[in-house]
Amino acid sequence: MKYIKVLQGNTKWIFMAVLIAMITPSLVLAEDVIGSETLKRVSQGAGIQDGTKEEINSMISWLKLLLAVVAVLTFTVIALVSKVTNFQLFPKWKSNSINGALMPVFGFLLLGGIFYEFFHHSGQYLNYSASEHADKIDPIFMTTALMTGIVFIITQVLLFVFSYRYKGETEDKTPFWKKKVALHYADNDKLEKIWTLIPAIGMAVLVFWGAIVWVGVHDEAPKETINIEVVAEQFQWTVRHSGKDNILAGADYRKIGGGNVLGVNYKEKAAADDIILAEKEIHIPVGTPINFQIRSKDVLHGFYTPQLKAHIYAVPGMPTHFLVTPNKTTEEMRKQLNKPNFNYEVACSQLCGSAHYNMRLIIVVHTKEEYKEWLEKQKPTFTEEKIAQLDEEQKEKEKEMKKDLSSL
DSSP states (O other), X not given: OHHHHHHHHTHHHHHHHHHXXXXXXXXXXXXXXXXXXXXXXXXXXXXXXXXXXXXXHHHHHHHHHHHHHHHHHHHHXXXXXXXXXXXXXXXXXXXXXXXXXXXXXXHHHHHHHHHHHHHHXXXXXXXXXXXXTHHHHHHHHHHHHHHHHHHHHHHHHHHHHHHHHTSOOOOOOSOTXXXXXXXXXXXXXXXXXXXXXXXXXXXXXXXXXXXXXXXXXXXXOOTTOEEEEEEEETTEEEEEEOTTTTXXXXXXXXXXXXXXXXXXXXXXXXXXXXXXXXXXXXXXXXXXXXXXEEXXXXXXXXXXXXXXXXXXXXXXXXXXXXXXXXOSOXXXXXXXXXXXXXXXXXXXXXXXXXXXXXXXXXXXXXXXXXXXXXXXXXXXXXOHHHHHHHXXXXXXXXXXXXXXXXXX
């Protein structure tokens, strides 16, 4: 007891001595590790040469480590001394009162920040549609945002108001509706039915509404549809146009290699006018259904064109498709948005690898007359010379396979 009384009477001096005892060796060690010459050069304003960069980095790393160690030791010693001497470094605060009073402030800052951000950047929203199905998606999106937004605001306001109102300050015998202590209901069937049925009905409406639009963009393509294949791989898109007959030849992944980059069954009749585009662009006419047939040669990719509100995954081994009918040409959108350099773009919505940023493709939406002119200028990929070259490559490939099998 005698020693404890001595500690209680000299608490401040004990803290000072402990802190000095911990910081002094740390500073000595820091100077030792960093090197006095480096510190001199830095303090005198001399240029830091390449040879000293490692020392500077080492200095920063060790300082961070030492400061962390000092902080941990300091609070540990304070806690131990406080426990022995019964000394309170910080006064006892009424945490319920403080937290309760701060809740309306935090609530105001949270909701105020959300509304500020919403209106401040409202001009950057993608609030226009450039395809027929997008006009059907927009009302679903806005309805969903409105419903969830209302629920979010109500629940957040109640969260902060109740945290302030029922902060547990009083235990008097006033009526429960005047008490500042929350009441606990072990069970309330009526309340549970209400908050279960209302969200369920809302979700059912949104799901069925969205399913109708989903079926429309994934249904069988009508006869007038233009078929375009887009094949994803790390890290590019390759586009194959169906040509004048509007029929894409089949493809087989086992035939990929050499000049046949997409594994097309080039001996099929439909392959005679197929066009594998060299440029990273897709050319389509306005007001015509486009059936994007999507494949992947390696990993999961995402075919996403935000302006046309079209999105479908490119899944290895599982071809997918998406029907889009653009209703505004590229030039019309440039005038509407007052952006002379505007282009419809395709991006990969999946983080497909280190060069993911290269997965960019331009969609050019022409008038029907401009599209016919563009199509007339395109040359089929699988000419007689190309087919002969691919046949030769196929023969060489088969020979190599036979050699490999015979060696086994």
